[in-house]
Amino acid sequence: MPVDIDAAVIGNTRLSEDYSVLALAAPEIATAARPGQFVMLKTSRGMDPLLRRPFSIFEVLRNPDGSPRGITILNKRIGTGTGLLYDLEAGARVQCLGPLGVPFEPAEAPAQAWMVAGGVGLAPFVTLAEALIARRTPLTLFYGARRAADLHCADIFERLGVPIVYSTEDGSRGSRGFITVPLEARLASLESSEDVRLYVCGPTPMMRAVADVAALHGRRCDVSLEQVMGCGMGGCYSCVVPARDATGAPHHTRSCIDGPVFDASRIVWDALAH
Numbered sequence: 589m590p591v592d593i594d595a596a597v598i599g600n601t602r603l604s605e606d607y608s609v610l611a612l613a614a615p616e617i618a619t620a621a622r623p624g625q626f627v628m629l630k631t632s633r634g635m636d637p638l639l640r641r642p643f644s645i646f647e648v649l650r651n652p653d654g655s656p657r658g659i660t661i662l663n664k665r666i667g668t669g670t671g672l673l674y675d676l677e678a679g680a681r682v683q684c685l686g687p688l689g690v691p692f693e694p695a696e697a698p699a700q701a702w703m704v705a706g707g708v709g710l711a712p713f714v715t716l717a718e719a720l721i722a723r724r725t726p727l728t729l730f731y732g733a734r735r736a737a738d739l740h741c742a743d744i745f746e747r748l749g750v751p752i753v754y755s756t757e758d759g760s761r762g763s764r765g766f767i768t769v770p771l772e773a774r775l776a777s778l779e780s781s782e783d784v785r786l787y788v789c790g791p792t793p794m795m796r797a798v799a800d801v802a803a804l805h806g807r808r809c810d811v812s813l814e815q816v817m818g819c820g821m822g823g824c825y826s827c828v829v830p831a832r833d834a835t836g837a838p839h840h841t842r843s844c845i846d847g848p849v850f851d852a853s854r855i856v857w858d859a860l861a862h
Contacts, residue, residue, distance in 0.1 A: 590821075591616045595684040597676050598649070598658055603740045607708075608674050610682075611649060611660045617686045618648045618656030623694060623716035624812055624849045627659070627686030628820035631669035641669045642817040642844070644711035644789075645687060647744070648718075662711040662741065688820045690849050692787060692810060694719040699783040701727040704771060704798050706790025707734075710741060712812050716787060717750055728753060732767025732794070736760035768797045775805045786810070788852070792860060799852035809852040813860075815843045830859035 598611035617627060628640035643661040651657045665674040676682070694716060695701045701720050703713045710731065720727045732755040733739050739761060745752055753770050754762025763770050778784060788798045789812040802809035818824035822845040829843045831854045838856055841847075 590686050590688050591620075592683065592685045593617065594681050595658075597678050597680040597682060599678050600674075600676050602674070604737065606665045606674075607740050608663045608665070609646065609660050609741070610663055610673055610676060611658055612682060612684055613658045614684055614686075615655075615657050617645075617684065618650075618659050621645050621648055621656075621659065621687040621715065622691035623719045624692035624712045625687040625689045626712075626820070626848060627661070627684050628688065628817065629661070629669075629673070629685075630683035631672045637667075637669045639818045640683070640685065640820065642688075642815075642820055642848075644812070645715060646711050647714050662708055664708045685820060689844060690847055692716050692719075692812070692849050694723055695725050695785040696723055697725045699725065699785055701725050702730060702771070702774075702784055702786050703727065704730045704732075704767060704786060704788040704790070704794075706732050706767060706794040707738060709788075709790030709794075709812075709814070712789050713787070714741075714744055717745060717748055721748060721750075727751075730755070730767050730771050732756065732762075732790075734758065766794065766797070768794065768801055771798065772801045775801060775807065778805070788812070789814070795852070796857045796860075799855070799857065802852065810849055811852045811855065813843050813848045813850060813855075815848070817844050820844045830856035832856065 595612040595614045601609045630640045646662045647660040649658040663673045665671050728751045730753045734757045755767040786809040795811045815827040818826040827843040828840045831841050
């Protein structure tokens, strides 16, 4: 069950003028968190902004003995709430509700796991990478952004020993263009007997493109949708997603309680885009 705590800020590492990694003392949430789950943060004690905002759990912080002591979130300053989080200093307090949502299901060896991230879509993949490594599942990170300066926190995956394929729109690191280009090339080179499962998070057009490529090559693809959420508990219906049920019939579902992780083949992408 999720818990609602008044979490102390442990630290706030500014990665650039827009990105930061906010660390919160939240042992109860860290202990229960599973890969791909999220928290709802109240970014201000006042009324602006009024509602909480969802953030993927980026890292689980641990004490020297290995016990969970907190979490981090990867924050991009794009509005009032994220701007307030960017400016927080150690000792401040943030209302934090979690962990919430349907988590990723880590693939088991001998299957391979390919994580595909665009920008802040990197956020759910540290915890997933750690879970895959614990299972000895071979994994690769495909990481794309507009430019090399936007490829934040890749060093975390390098320390974990995760191979990384980079792509930037301006060609400043890795291949030039969208991350779907090297991804599709790698998928096309696979033998039919090789079992690969894709995990994707990033801008909606990117996730749709990866879902299309995965379907073309007959590979399972799970996406972590980045819907706007007001409560995170299914009460406000602000995060409704057009999807298909088990029979293939279209319907609407709430990403906060039925997601944010979905089998990409369930999503009605045309309706989601609008």
